[in-house]
Amino acid sequence: MTARARKALEEAEVIVGYHTYLDLIRDLTGGREVVATGMTGEIERCCRAVQLALAGRKVAIVSSGDPGVYGMAGLVLEILHQAAPGSRLPVAIIPGVTAATAAAAALGAPLMHDFAVISLSDRLTPWELIARRLELAAQGDFVTVLYNPRSHGRQRHLHLAQEIFLRYRSPETPVGVVRNAGREGEEVWVSDLLKFADLPVDMLATVIIGNSQTRVLDGRLVTPRGYRL
Amino acid sequence: MTARARKALEEAEVIVGYHTYLDLIRDLTGGREVVATGMTGEIERCCRAVQLALAGRKVAIVSSGDPGVYGMAGLVLEILHQAAPGSRLPVAIIPGVTAATAAAAALGAPLMHDFAVISLSDRLTPWELIARRLELAAQGDFVTVLYNPRSHGRQRHLHLAQEIFLRYRSPETPVGVVRNAGREGEEVWVSDLLKFADLPVDMLATVIIGNSQTRVLDGRLVTPRGYRL
Structure with missing residues (x-):
């Protein structure tokens, strides 16, 4: 906080x-x-x-x-x-640490390059739009953060997302899953595009799919920014 | 902090x-x-x-x-x-408030729906890849956050980004610019896709381009999540 x-x-x-x-x-x-x-x-x-x-x-x-x-x-x-349209009531939006960056920090440094944030919940958004955005993010080699990746009533979306990414990225692409990012009871898994959907992903989890450059270094996800070392 | x-x-x-x-x-x-x-x-x-x-x-x-x-x-x-490959040196990455969400908070609530984060700096990334990601983000109706939007040595990229988005979104699409987001001397402008590039955008600025649903309500940028009110 x-x-x-x-x-x-x-x-x-x-x-x-x-x-x-x-x-x-x-x-x-x-x-x-x-x-x-x-x-x-x-x-x-x-x-x-x-x-x-x-x-x-x-x-x-x-x-x-x-x-x-x-x-x-x-x-x-x-x-x-x-x-109260036109109201002058003062409203302060106070930014915080969102799950994307809390999960990224727990995994290492996957968000060093351009990224997309997509919610898999179709409660308020048609699945067709979600699927189209997944496809474009995969095409653009964006590191991609999935919010609301799976719930009791919605088991299939994560597998559909996985299928879309497998069309554009290698099965060995590093993928990280964090439950309770930045909170007590935080759990962290480093996996890959082929296997991550078998992890205990639920509504408390955030999923980060690496781009083509993302590597696992000493157990941590790192997307290089491009510096020559 | x-x-x-x-x-x-x-x-x-x-x-x-x-x-x-x-x-x-x-x-x-x-x-x-x-x-x-x-x-x-x-x-x-x-x-x-x-x-x-x-x-x-x-x-x-x-x-x-x-x-x-x-x-x-x-x-x-x-x-x-x-x-020191394989080193067990403990490294803690401590997440913070990134410019995307600090700028969003200053503008209202533009990041209520899926978004992309793209840096316009071609110091470490070829411009062709940046342009392709801009194009895909525009196509996917992602709210789009631009980091490093303009520097002294790099004046044209922001106009190129604007041209790309104008191919997919209306010139009236709300765009917000925040300088020194979340810091002392914060400056906030609410503009649109046609005019935002004329604002004093520099390396201290963050630009947020709304999606097709983003509206200006009482001077603030809001992207509806989709609740029926």
Whole structure:
């Protein structure tokens, strides 16, 4: 957590968030009003936060990772715009460490070169668009970070992603998987494009597929930037 | 800066870095040995840090943003591998807030959907590969973050990138530019694909090109995730 995020939490009168994330910061929320909601309650959560803020309260809404990457930041701004278009309510989006860079750090240095970030969740995005982006990222030799790689109800997407990448990259391409990146209980696996889908990849995992230059050096993923050593 | 980064600086015996970045954290380096190098001294800097660490010193090497995104992390691991292959020297890569998410937060919430990160610097990468990745990112309707968008010696690349995107996206596509993202003196502009290249974009700037869904709401860039409100 950054110093700026901690300060915002300390200054807030009300703290709103998904209960699992609020549990992670329980030592910082003491004495304040806390509004906890379930995982799929994103809209409800943001509406509550916006209503409280429009009523004059100082509200912090908590995301894990970075609120600006598949997080709550966009929904807060959309809901505020609907509720009070043109409002001058001050909103600070406080950036954090997103799963892509937390997972990269745990694996070594795979994001030293151009990369793409793609969510495999088709809850809000048609699979055809996701598949097309995977194809283009694979074609462009982008290092590729997969968010929401697999859930109980969605087992096949990771294999489809793997098939797409195998059309453009060698089966030996290094792939890293990190569960709970940057959190307690972090787990790290270095694998390859042929075998990574057999790892325990779930919604807590982030997958990083190397590009054609990515190597495993002493157990760590490294994508060279191109310096001549 | 995260709590973990601050702790690592406090625990280091020697702090190595580019002098401009060391100036930003002068209040944290007091009393310790400091090794400062110039901007293009990346290899020298990492070699010094690795040598000192192999000699038994506790060394911190400082990057701005996230060391794992076009930063020093990869070079440190490559140089360590060359100097002492198979070494068990503990190396911790400590993730931070990279310019992509710091700039996104300053602009609103443009990274709510899949995105690509591309550096326009051809110092270490052939321009043909950069141009191809720009083309594929544009085709895939990725929100696209440009690092190192323009330098004194490299004025044309930003216009070439603009031309590529104009082939696939409307001239009204929202584009944000942030100078000194997340630092003192931060400057923020909300523009569009037709006009953004006329802004004072330089090596301190990060450019975020919206996708087909990105909107400007009350002066802020927002890419909807797809929730029905």
